Amino acid sequence: xxxxxxxxxxxxxxxxxxxxxxxxxxxxxxxxxxxxxxxxxxxxxxxxxxxxxxxxxxxxxxxxxxxxxxxxxxxxxxxxxxxxxxxxxxxxxxxxxxxxxxxxxxxxxxxxxxxxxxxxxxxxxxxxxxxxxxxxxxxxxxxxxxxxxxxxxxxxxxxxxxxxxxxxxxxxxxxxxxxxxxxxxxxxxxxxxxxxxxxxxxxxxxxxxxxxxxxxxxxxxxxxxxxxxx
Numbered sequence: 414x415x416x417x418x419x420x421x422x423x424x425x426x427x428x429x430x431x432x433x434x435x436x437x438x439x440x441x442x443x444x445x446x447x448x449x450x451x452x453x454x455x456x457x458x459x460x461x462x463x464x465x466x467x468x469x470x471x472x473x474x475x476x477x478x479x480x481x482x483x484x485x486x487x488x489x490x491x492x493x494x495x496x497x498x499x500x501x502x503x504x505x506x507x508x509x510x511x512x513x514x515x516x517x518x519x520x521x522x523x524x525x526x527x528x529x530x531x532x533x534x535x536x537x538x539x540x541x542x543x544x545x546x547x548x549x550x551x552x553x554x555x556x557x558x559x560x561x562x563x564x565x566x567x568x569x570x571x572x573x574x575x576x577x578x579x580x581x582x583x584x585x586x587x588x589x590x591x592x593x594x595x596x597x598x599x600x601x602x603x604x605x606x607x608x609x610x611x612x613x614x615x616x617x618x619x620x621x622x623x624x625x626x627x628x629x630x631x632x633x634x635x636x637x638x639x640x641x642x643x
Contacts, residue, residue, distance in 0.1 A: 416625075418469065421594050425466050428586055432546045435578050439553040442576060446568035449552040452536040455566050456551035458526040460498065462609035464584070465591035467545050471615045474543035487539070488617060490530035495613035497527050530613055545612065546583060555580045601626035 440447040463471065479487055501522055508518050531539045538544055554569055554577040555562045561577060563569045591606035605626065610618070622628060 416598060416622075416627075418473065421466060421590060421597070422470055422473070424590055425470050425587075428583065428590075429546055429549060432549045432578070432583065436550045436553050439576055439578070443569070446575075447552055448567055453566070454532060454536050455564055456548055457529045457532040457536075457538070459547075459551065460501070460522060460525055460527060460611070461545075461547045462611055463545055463615050464587040465606050465608060466587055466594055468610050468615035468618070469594070469620055471540065471543060471545065471612065472618060472620055474540055475616050478540060487530060491613040491616040494527055494530050495611065495617060498611050498613060501525055501527075530616060546587070547580075550578050550580070550583075553578050557581060598625055598627050601630060 440449075475487070476484075505518050505522050509515050529538075531544075533539050538548070552564045552567055554575045556577045557580045559581075562580075569575055588606060593606075595603065595606040602625070618624065623631075
């Protein structure tokens with residue numbers, strides 16, 4: 414199956430453009446508070462996950478921009494970051510399982526810092542024009558899960574009222590677009606649109622037909638065996 418990503422990537426780019434405009438409006442409204450500048454890398458160490466459509470888009474741009482030794486070096490950085498992220502998530506899971514407050518565990522993980530593999534030695538993003546939406550709006554006041562969030566380096570003051578970007582609404586649109594893609598390719602993995610991955614895994618993953626669950630399951634696969642028993 415030849416997958417035409419174009420209509421889905423165009424919709425994603427439209428969402429990214431809307432996010433850019435929202436960030437610019439806040440920057441113009443509060444120029445003294447939004448302090449984002451080149452080589453300000455606070456967002457490049459933040460932990461967050463991508464929806465399927467974001468991961469597909471970033472992976473596509475990565476493959477189009479990197480080849481040979483440069484690609485291998487990027488994949489090695491992604492692999493190192495992914496191992497650290499996996500360890501953090503595993504520890505967080507164990508703490509939650511052992512009875513620790515889930516919100517406290519989430520906030521503890523959010524304070525961890527792991528360098529994004531796309532951040533180069535000059536402290537600039539190697540895929541800046543294709544960066545995820547979370548990166549585009551970092552530095553503006555955000556509404557996430559009903560709570561206000563912002564970068565600690567900004568001039569926004571706790572307790573004050575500011576215009577905010579509703580990250581939950583953006584996330585819902587991204588999940589919807591991901592689900593539309595899963596339906597379009599007729600994937601066997603009907604819940605794949607709900608899967609979230611870090612930037613590192615988006616770079617490392619080979620989003621081929623096998624991974625996307627396109628076509629019948631291989632006869633010797635575990636998936637096939639499970640289907641046969643159902």
